[in-house]
Amino acid sequence: VDVVTEDWYVGRDLVATNDIVSWMQRTIGQDVTHISHTTVVRIEPEQVIVTDRFIEGERAISADIVVLGTYERPSQALYHTLKGKVPRLFRIGDCVAPRRIEQAIMEGRHIGEQL
Numbered sequence: 370v371d372v373v374t375e376d377w378y379v380g381r382d383l384v385a386t387n388d389i390v391s392w393m394q395r396t397i398g399q400d401v402t403h404i405s406h407t408t409v410v411r412i413e414p415e416q417v418i419v420t421d422r423f424i425e426g427e428r429a430i431s432a433d434i435v436v437l438g439t440y441e442r443p444s445q446a447l448y449h450t451l452k453g454k455v456p457r458l459f460r461i462g463d464c465v466a467p468r469r470i471e472q473a474i475m476e477g478r479h480i481g482e483q484l
Contacts, residue, residue, distance in 0.1 A: 375406065375422075379403040407421050417430045443463050443464060444463075
C-alpha cells in the first residue's frame with residue numbers, strides 16, 4: 370500500500386486528535402509506504418503518475434486499486450464518469466459529503482474489508 374500526500378507527512382489531520390501515533394504504529398513496518406510532498410498528476414491503467422515537489426520529473430507508482438482522499442469540496446464527477454464502466458465502484462469521504470479524515474478512513478476500511 371502506498372499512501373501519497375502533498376503534505377510534509379502522511380496523516381497531518383491526525384495530529385490534532387493524537388491519532389497520528391496510532392496510525393504510525395499500525396502502518397510503519399507493515400508494507401505501507403508513506404510518500405510525502407508528492408502530487409498525483411494522473412491515474413493510468415495499473416499505475417499512478419506522480420511528481421515530487423523537490424525532484425524534477427514524473428514517476429510511476431504501480432497500482433491495482435486507487436483510493437482518492439481529496440479535500441473538503443465534494444465532487445462526484447469522477448464517480449458518475451466511471452459508474453457502469455468499471456466492475457466495482459465505491460464512494461467514500463468527501464465524494465459523498467464534506468467530512469473529516471476519520472470518517473473517510475472508517476468508510477475506506479469498511480469498503481476494503483468487502484474487497
